[in-house]
Amino acid sequence: MEFLIWAGAGVSVLGLIGILYCIVAVAKAKRAGLPDDALRARLQKVVVLNMGALFVSVIGLMMVVVGIFLS
Helix, strand or coil: CHHHHHHHHHHHHHHHHHHHHHHHHHHHHHHHHCCHHHHHHHHHHCCCHHHHHHHHHHHHHHHHHHHHHHH
16 A cells, blocks of 8 residues: 555645645736736636645545555
8 A cells, every 4th residue: 555655645746736836826917917807817717726736635645544544
């Protein structure tokens, strides 16, 4: 089950990279000086990506926990 632990850690890292991308995207959107409606539309897209990245990260952490329990 060591493979499950390492695979889960890899999936969690992918989720973390997605979360970091969302942080950078929001910072760029705020610095762009967009009007309120355009900024709101761009942030709504980033929220969807953020939720997906959080989901991937949680799945990875669950894989690690299951791998530890089964070891």
